[in-house]
Amino acid sequence: MFSRLVGGGRDGMSDRMATGTAEARMAGAWPRLTPSLGVGVALLAIAYFGLFFRWYLRQGLLSSHAMEDWGHAFVIPVISTFFVWRNREQLKRAAPAVFWPGLAPFLLGIMSYFYGVVAIQSHMIEGFAVLLALFGLALLLLGPGVMRWLFIPIGYLFFGITLAERIMIEVTFQLQLLASEGAWVMLAVIGSVFDFTVDLDGNTLKIFHGGELIPLNVAEACSGMRMVVAFYALSVWVALTWCRQWWQRIALFLCAGPVAVLMNMLRIAVLGLLSLWDPNLSAGQAHTLIGTVLLIPSLGLYLGIAWALNRIVREDADGKAAA
Numbered sequence: 001m002f003s004r005l006v007g008g009g010r011d012g013m014s015d016r017m018a019t020g021t022a023e024a025r026m027a028g029a030w031p032r033l034t035p036s037l038g039v040g041v042a043l044l045a046i047a048y049f050g051l052f053f054r055w056y057l058r059q060g061l062l063s064s065h066a067m068e069d070w071g072h073a074f075v076i077p078v079i080s081t082f083f084v085w086r087n088r089e090q091l092k093r094a095a096p097a098v099f100w101p102g103l104a105p106f107l108l109g110i111m112s113y114f115y116g117v118v119a120i121q122s123h124m125i126e127g128f129a130v131l132l133a134l135f136g137l138a139l140l141l142l143g144p145g146v147m148r149w150l151f152i153p154i155g156y157l158f159f160g161i162t163l164a165e166r167i168m169i170e171v172t173f174q175l176q177l178l179a180s181e182g183a184w185v186m187l188a189v190i191g192s193v194f195d196f197t198v199d200l201d202g203n204t205l206k207i208f209h210g211g212e213l214i215p216l217n218v219a220e221a222c223s224g225m226r227m228v229v230a231f232y233a234l235s236v237w238v239a240l241t242w243c244r245q246w247w248q249r250i251a252l253f254l255c256a257g258p259v260a261v262l263m264n265m266l267r268i269a270v271l272g273l274l275s276l277w278d279p280n281l282s283a284g285q286a287h288t289l290i291g292t293v294l295l296i297p298s299l300g301l302y303l304g305i306a307w308a309l310n311r312i313v314r315e316d317a318d319g320k321a322a323a
Helices: 009-027 035-051 053-065 067-074 076-086 088-093 100-120 123-142 144-160 165-194 225-242 246-277 284-293 295-312
Strands: 197-201 204-209 212-217
Touching: 035 053, 035 123, 053 123, 067 076, 067 144, 067 225, 076 088, 076 144, 076 225, 088 144, 100 123, 123 144, 144 225, 165 197, 165 204, 165 225, 165 246, 204 246, 212 246, 225 246, 225 295, 246 295, 284 295
Parallel strands: none
Antiparallel strands: 197 204, 204 212
């Protein structure tokens, strides 16, 4: 009787804790941040980054070294954090709970990482394994209810992983040829009006004007790889932020590559036209400055496509789509 009055001893305490946990889950409440919980979270974070410290350090060095192609990698975590902040209300209402099946992707990520380090020695594969382990750890500790709102922020981090050198070489070379051919067509059309001719030899444009030959080499830096990768990363952020319909988001994502390639062709054509006035404008700091300035209309064109997609279908007051 006494034990029943004071809570039934250990069994009563367990019942109250279970009841309190169930009520907290129903209310979507997160556990109170106590010193012991804070220490536990800190130790898990230290263990995670300590385990994969080698990859994170190398990722930062590679992104810094290839700043023209991978400078956007430093912005990816910021945008990922923005996605978390945007879903903060849904995360507050979600009920965190330990989800043991999350242990499978977590362990698979760790094993894949060490396999990538020892056997394959591929930084890209290691990066995929690191993020798989992060996904598994979050799923294990927080459960599907919270992971529903963390899936996109974690998945978006994939855009920050540098591609393997072999893939970069293959893609860059094809983009070089494509950019050369597109710029050649643009310059040929303009030349028919302004009295100059253009020949294409591989990835080199030869502009003939006033009896003078002006060669314009489309090097790897002009392949547009930086613009393509950055635009695909940008497309996900814009699609999820500006568009509500999934078909609009998919269409915007598919437009990223063609828009980036088209604007790179235009950039090379502009450099070709400027070289008629001063050949030095197609090389060195002037070349970099002109390419950077032309990113502004490229971004404007892409955002214009997003604006047009939003105007095609509008939602009425009841939230129904209307043309």
